[in-house]
Amino acid sequence: MDALDRMFERKNLSKLVGCPDGKAVGFQVGWIDEEGDSSHTQVCISSEHGVFAVTGSGDDASGPVWRSDGSKFAYLQGHDGLLQVFARDADGGNPRKLSDLPHGVVAVQQWCVKRRQLLVVAFQARPDTSKPIVSDYLPYKMDGTGYIAGEEISLYVLGEDDGSIQRVETPGADVKEARWAPTGDQLAIVVERCERQRHLTDLWIRSNDDAEFVQVTSQFPTVSSVAWAPDGKAVAFAGSSIEGDSRIRLQGWDLVGEKALLFSPLELASPSGLQWREDGQAVVAIEAHRSTQRIVACEREGGFSVVVDKPREITEFWMSPDAPMPALDRRGHSSGSAVETGFVGRHSGGSAGRLQPGR
Known part of the structure; x- marks a missing residue:
């Protein structure tokens, strides 16, 4: 029972994302309410002023995603039984609701200041559970989610000023990811294939809003964590x-030479958090290394260097403009994961600057 009790006491941190100016970091805290037989999530921000919760402890929330100039951030919060997009200033003030989609939002992908728009993935349709559901593809149901047969997940562009919403016509089935290039014109998406096995995904890219999407990958069963080079x-x-x-291994595509990038064939410990170095010559990622993880910089044409090599279990990280910033623990201590000045996670020594968000 002690182990079970510790599980209920644990708070898990995830979805770590840093402010572009390097002055703050946002993350999501999740925990289990044993008495209420439910789970909850909370969005928090950590900065030089301390840690504060953006959403209440009883809310279900997700995020955050920073505006590309660092002045605001967006997150998902429940409203009338559906998750919708909300936004606040960087200091947590001036909260406002941005979206009102009839079936709710799945995730905020990006907030581009040049376009004054957000990329959101949202439900276009939800399954009708009042009658038998017929599915001709797998998976038709997910643990913790329920039936997904009959769902349609599409990509939308959400205006930050007026909340206008526009659906983006995309190939394939459900949209899993979407990212604008730093210039704000090119758009990369990851979509499921229209096959019997919907877990197979491909990368598609279009050069501008008026262009057609061009398929980039077909040789990989799954694609995720798309990251644009600084020059696009x-x-x-x-x-x-x-x-x-x-x-899972690091892959890449050169749009100018229309060829694959020859990254070192390192095994990734986590597909999340791929980040390009500012010079555009390397991608920083988490490598599986001797039963633990380390952060490495993989050069575009092969070779790599170790950025962080300590006995830790890392699942996420964020690299500020100046130096590496927090990473996340895979399992955490009995009290859960914690944010440190350099890392979040398990380590063998002491913990300087650790911040533990309250419930």
Whole structure:
């Protein structure tokens, strides 16, 4: 029972995302309410002024996603039984609701200051559970989610000023990810294939709003964590080479030369958090290394250097403009994960500057 009690006491941190100016970091805290037999999530911000909760402890929330100039951030919060997009100033003030989609929002992907728009993935349709559901593809149901057969998840552009919403016509089935290039014109998306097995995904890119999407990958069963190079001339992503293989490796595509980038064949410990170095010559990622993880910088044409190599269990990180910033623990201590000045996670030594958000 002690182990079970510790599980209920634990708070888990995830979705770590840093403010572009390097002065703050946002994250999501999740925990289990044993008495209420439910789970909850809370959005928090950590800055030089301390840690504050953006949403209440009883709310279900997700995020945050920073505006590209760092002045505001967006997050998801429940409203009338559906998750909708809300926004606040960087200091947590001036909260306002941005979206009012009839079936709710799945995730905020990006907030581009040049376009004054947000990319959001939202439900276009939800399954009708009042009658038998017929599915001709798998998976039709997900643990913790329920039936997904009959769902349609589409990509939308949300205006930050007036809340205007516009659906983006995309190939394939459900949209899993979407990212504008730093210039704000090119758009990369990850979509499920229209096949019997919907877990297979591909990367597509269009050059501008009026262009058609062009398929970039077909050789990888799964693609995720798309990251644009600072100059918008290349993309990096996590991809598996064999269907069903848990090993994920760093992949990339040069849009100018229309060729694959020859990253070192390192095994990624986590597909999340791929970040390009500011010079655009390397991608920083989390490598699986001797039963733990380390952060490495993978050069575009092969070779790599170790950025962080300490006995830790890391699942996420964020690199500020000046130096690496927090990473996340895979399991955490009995009291949960914690944010430190350099890292979040398990380590063998002391913990300087650790911040533990309250419930």
